[in-house]
Amino acid sequence: MTQKPQAKLLADYQPPSHQVEHIDLTFNLSPLTTRVIAKYELQANGAQSYVQLDGVDLTLISLKVDGQPHSDFTQLVDGIKINSVPESFSLEIETEIAPEKNTSLEGLYLSDGAYCTQCEAEGFRKITYFFDRPDVLATYKVTVIGDKSFPFLLSNGNQVDSGDLEDGRHFVTWEDPFKKPSYLFALVAGDFDTLEDKFVTKTGREVKLQLFVDKGNLSKAPHAMTSLKKSLQWDEERFNLEYDLDIYMIVAVDFFNMGAMENKGLNVFNSACVLANQETATDRDYHVIESIVGHEYFHNWTGNRVTCRDWFQLSLKEGLTVFRDQEFSSDLGSRALNRIDAVNAMRTHQFAEDAGPMAHPIRPEKVIEMNNFYTVTVYNKGAEVIRMMHTLLSEEGFQRGMKLYFERHDGQAVTCDDFVNAMADATNTDLSQFKLWYQQFGTPTLHIKTKYDAQAKTYQIDINQTHAKNDPVTEPLHIPVAIELLDESGEAIALKGAPLKQDKVLELTEEKQTFVFEDIGSEPTPVLLEDFSAPCLLEYEYSLSQLGHIAKYASSYYARWEAMQILFTQQIRAYVDSEDKNQTMFGELSSVLESLFVNKPDDLAILAEYISVPNFDTLSGGYDIVPVDALCQAIERLERQIADLLKTQLTEFYQNVQDSGGLSAEEVAIRALRNKSLYYLSLTAENVSDWLKEQANSSNMTTKLGGLKSALNAQHPLATELMQEFDTQWNHDLLVMDKWFAMHATSQSDKCIDVILSLYEHPCFDKSNPNRVRSLVGTFARMNPKQFHRPDGKGYELLGNLIAELNELNPQNASRIITPLLSFKRFDESRQEKMRAQLERLAGISDLSDDLYEKIDRALN
Structure with a gap:
C-alpha cells in the first residue's frame, strides 16, 4: 500500500453540501457494459460553486448540467468534482459498469447469472455518481431494461409501468414514494421460481408478498414466507407498526457478503437465510431464517422510515432491530432458549472483540473502512444497550418512547442521541448518564459482595463497577442489575427494603452502591445479573453449593443454565490448574447433572443446553494468556466424564424417546436432546455404530448431522465412510x-x-x-x-x-x-x-x- 488510508471521525461530521429530493435512474443491463443514467436536481445548502460526488470503478460516458454538456469537472480516485455550477441545477450523468467483473459483491454484480445489488454501506458509488451517504434522502424512480431471458426486473417500491422493447428486450419501472438514502436502493434481474402470498394489514390494506428463489428451489421457500407473514403480524401487535407499500419482495441469491439486506420493499437475501425444508435444513436453520426474515422486515421502520444520519450511528438501526428480532423470536418460541442464544453470542464473540485490538464503542468515534464496523459490538452489544433501556423503562414506557421516536423522526436521518432523547422525554426519565453506553468500550465488571445479618434479618448487596483497562469512559455507567434471592427450599424470597425497578432490578448509577433487603429469615442464595440484565462481567464468589442450588431452583431457566455454565467453567479451570490428570469431577457438579434427569425441565432443548460445556472462546476469555493445549484437553476430559456419569440416563432417553420428524417445538426439543445424547454416548459407550448409521441415513437434516458430528468428534471408525456417503448424496x-x-x-x-x-x-x-x-x-x-x-x-x-x-x-x-x-x-x-x-x-x-x-x-x- 503506497499511501496510508485516512480515518474518518465522527467529530468531523458536516451536513451534505446539497440536497436531492428525487432521482430518476435508468439501467440498461449487460454483463460487461451496463449503462446507468442518473437524473436529479441539486439544491446547495449555502453558497457553493461546485459539487463533489462519490463514485468508484465507474466509466463516465456523459455529463450534463441543466440539459447541456458540461466539461468543467475533475475525476477523483473516489468520485468526481463538478465545477462552475449554479446554486440550484439539474444533473444528468451516464456511466458504464461491468457487473460480471465485480467480485467485491458491492454495487451491481452478477450472482450465478442474476443481477443484484448490495449498497450498504457504500456500494451505491459503484453504480453511479451520487451522494453515497445516509443523510441524503430522496424518492426514487427506477427503470430497468434487460433481455427477456431475465423475466423479472425488480427494484424498490411499487411497479408503475412495464413493456416490450426491440431486440428481445423489455423494461419495468418502479417508484418508491418514501424518501430513502442510497444504501437502501436495490435492483435484481433474473429468472426465478416465485412463491406468492398476501397479507391484510390492520387497516384492511392488502399487501402482495413475493419470494423469488433459484429455479428448482420452490419447495424450500414456504418457511421464509410463513416467517414473513408472522413478522408483519407481530410488528402490528407488539409495536403497532403497519407495512406501508403495496408489495413486499424477497430475493434469494447465492453470492452475498452478508446474511440479508433490508432494501425498502425489496430485500436481497443470502440463499442460506431463505431456503429450508427438513431434508436440507436443520432446526437451527429454521430458527435463523425466521429471525433474519423478521430482522429485515422490522428494519422497514427501524432503519428505513427512520435511518442513520451517518454511519457512526449504525447501532441506531442495527442494535434496535436486533433487539426487536430477539423479542420476536422470544414471543414466538422459547424466551429462555433465545436468551441463552443471545448471551452465547455475547460471551463467545463480543466479549472477545471488546478485549481485542478492534474494541470500539457501539457508536464508533472513527473509522477507515465502514464495513469493518458491522460487528457483534454494534449489533449484539447494541441490542443489549436497547434491552437495558427496556428493562429500566418497562415495556409500557419503552413503547411510549418508540411512538414518540416515530412521531418526531419519521422520514429523517437521525442519531443515537435522538433515539435516547425520545425514550427519556416519553417517560420523563433522565437518561443522560445512560448515554455513556454509546461512548464506552471494553466489558465493564460488576464486583459484588453480600452479607447476611441473622439478628437484623437483613441481606446486604455491595456492588462496585469498574471499567475495562482502555475504556475512554471513566464515569460510572447506568446499569440495571436484576436479582432473585432463593431460600433454603429454593423458593423466591419477596424483596423488601431496597428500591427496585420492575420488582427485581437494582438501578446502579454510582461506582459503589449498597442495597439492603429486609425480613430475610435465613441466608439466601443470590441470583445475580439475572437473565444477563447488562452486558457486564460478574465477579462474585459463588460456592459450589450455591451454584447447584441455583441450577436446581432458580425461577428463570436462563439463570439455571448460567449456574451450570459457571460450574462447568470452575471445573475446567480446576483441571487446567492441576497437574493431577486423574482429578475427578466436583461432587456438586455431578449431583446437579444427575438431578437434571430426575426433574427434567418441560423443554428438553433447555436440558440439552444445561449439559453442554462452554466452548473454547467463552472459556478462554477468563485468561490473560490462553493455555490452548491445557484448555482443549480439559474440555475433552470434562465431556468424557459427563458421558461416563450420564451414560445410563442418556442411553435410556435415546432408546425410549423417539423423534417423529415434525417441526413442533416439542419435536425440535426431542431432536436437540437426542443429538446431545448421541454426542456424549459416542465418546464412551460401546456399540453406538448402529445409532450413528441410523442417524446418518435419516431424511431429517438435523438428525443426520447429529450423527455425523458425533462420529467425527469421537473419531469413530465410521466417520470417513459416513462423510463420503454424505458427499455422494448431497x-x-x-x-x-x-x-x-x-x-x-x-x-x-x-x-x-x-x-x-x-x-x-x-x-x-x-x-x-x-x-x-x-x-x-x-x-x-x-x-x-x-x-x-x-x-x-x-x-x-x-x-x-x-x-x-x-x-x-x-x-x-x-x-x-x-x-x-x-x-x-x-x-x-x-x-x-x-x-x-x-x-x-x-x-x-x-x-x-x-x-x-x-x-x-x-x-x-
Whole structure:
C-alpha cells in the first residue's frame, strides 16, 4: 500500500453540501457494459460553486448540467468534482459498469447469472455518481431494461409501468414514494421460481408478498414466507407498526457478503437465510431464517422510515432491530432458549472483540473502512444497550418512547442521541448518564459482595463497577442489575427494603452502591445479573453449593443454565490448574447433572443446553494468556466424564424417546436432546455404530448431522465412510455441502489442515463465494482451536494464505475471516510469533485493501 488510508471521525461530521429530493435512474443491463443514467436536481445548502460526488470503478460516458454538456469537472480516485455550477441545477450523468467483473459483491454484480445489488454501506458509488451517504434522502424512480431471458426486473417500491422493447428486450419501472438514502436502493434481474402470498394489514390494506428463489428451489421457500407473514403480524401487535407499500419482495441469491439486506420493499437475501425444508435444513436453520426474515422486515421502520444520519450511528438501526428480532423470536418460541442464544453470542464473540485490538464503542468515534464496523459490538452489544433501556423503562414506557421516536423522526436521518432523547422525554426519565453506553468500550465488571445479618434479618448487596483497562469512559455507567434471592427450599424470597425497578432490578448509577433487603429469615442464595440484565462481567464468589442450588431452583431457566455454565467453567479451570490428570469431577457438579434427569425441565432443548460445556472462546476469555493445549484437553476430559456419569440416563432417553420428524417445538426439543445424547454416548459407550448409521441415513437434516458430528468428534471408525456417503448424496446442493465443509473444518484429526487444502479442489468449493469460504476456512479458524492453534503454526498459515488471495477477490470477506489472528497477544510467545508473522506478511501486500489495512494495523500497532 503506497499511501496510508485516512480515518474518518465522527467529530468531523458536516451536513451534505446539497440536497436531492428525487432521482430518476435508468439501467440498461449487460454483463460487461451496463449503462446507468442518473437524473436529479441539486439544491446547495449555502453558497457553493461546485459539487463533489462519490463514485468508484465507474466509466463516465456523459455529463450534463441543466440539459447541456458540461466539461468543467475533475475525476477523483473516489468520485468526481463538478465545477462552475449554479446554486440550484439539474444533473444528468451516464456511466458504464461491468457487473460480471465485480467480485467485491458491492454495487451491481452478477450472482450465478442474476443481477443484484448490495449498497450498504457504500456500494451505491459503484453504480453511479451520487451522494453515497445516509443523510441524503430522496424518492426514487427506477427503470430497468434487460433481455427477456431475465423475466423479472425488480427494484424498490411499487411497479408503475412495464413493456416490450426491440431486440428481445423489455423494461419495468418502479417508484418508491418514501424518501430513502442510497444504501437502501436495490435492483435484481433474473429468472426465478416465485412463491406468492398476501397479507391484510390492520387497516384492511392488502399487501402482495413475493419470494423469488433459484429455479428448482420452490419447495424450500414456504418457511421464509410463513416467517414473513408472522413478522408483519407481530410488528402490528407488539409495536403497532403497519407495512406501508403495496408489495413486499424477497430475493434469494447465492453470492452475498452478508446474511440479508433490508432494501425498502425489496430485500436481497443470502440463499442460506431463505431456503429450508427438513431434508436440507436443520432446526437451527429454521430458527435463523425466521429471525433474519423478521430482522429485515422490522428494519422497514427501524432503519428505513427512520435511518442513520451517518454511519457512526449504525447501532441506531442495527442494535434496535436486533433487539426487536430477539423479542420476536422470544414471543414466538422459547424466551429462555433465545436468551441463552443471545448471551452465547455475547460471551463467545463480543466479549472477545471488546478485549481485542478492534474494541470500539457501539457508536464508533472513527473509522477507515465502514464495513469493518458491522460487528457483534454494534449489533449484539447494541441490542443489549436497547434491552437495558427496556428493562429500566418497562415495556409500557419503552413503547411510549418508540411512538414518540416515530412521531418526531419519521422520514429523517437521525442519531443515537435522538433515539435516547425520545425514550427519556416519553417517560420523563433522565437518561443522560445512560448515554455513556454509546461512548464506552471494553466489558465493564460488576464486583459484588453480600452479607447476611441473622439478628437484623437483613441481606446486604455491595456492588462496585469498574471499567475495562482502555475504556475512554471513566464515569460510572447506568446499569440495571436484576436479582432473585432463593431460600433454603429454593423458593423466591419477596424483596423488601431496597428500591427496585420492575420488582427485581437494582438501578446502579454510582461506582459503589449498597442495597439492603429486609425480613430475610435465613441466608439466601443470590441470583445475580439475572437473565444477563447488562452486558457486564460478574465477579462474585459463588460456592459450589450455591451454584447447584441455583441450577436446581432458580425461577428463570436462563439463570439455571448460567449456574451450570459457571460450574462447568470452575471445573475446567480446576483441571487446567492441576497437574493431577486423574482429578475427578466436583461432587456438586455431578449431583446437579444427575438431578437434571430426575426433574427434567418441560423443554428438553433447555436440558440439552444445561449439559453442554462452554466452548473454547467463552472459556478462554477468563485468561490473560490462553493455555490452548491445557484448555482443549480439559474440555475433552470434562465431556468424557459427563458421558461416563450420564451414560445410563442418556442411553435410556435415546432408546425410549423417539423423534417423529415434525417441526413442533416439542419435536425440535426431542431432536436437540437426542443429538446431545448421541454426542456424549459416542465418546464412551460401546456399540453406538448402529445409532450413528441410523442417524446418518435419516431424511431429517438435523438428525443426520447429529450423527455425523458425533462420529467425527469421537473419531469413530465410521466417520470417513459416513462423510463420503454424505458427499455422494448431497454434492448437487451447495447449501447442504456448506454443512459438510463445516464438519470437515471442525475435525480434531491432525490431518484436518491437509483435508481442508484438498477440499479447495472439491467441485462444490469456490473461493469467490463467501458462503463456501465461511463454511470451510471461517469455521476452521473460529471453531477448531485445537487445529487452528496447533504449535507448528500451519493453521495460521492456512488462514493467512487464503486472506492474501481474498484481498483482491473480495476484501470484505477477507476482513471478516481475519478476526482469529488479530488477538495474537493473548497467546504464548511461540504462537504469538507465528500469528504476528502472518499479519506482518499480509501488511506487506502492496495493494492491501482498506478493509484489511485497518484491522491489521490496529492489531500490530
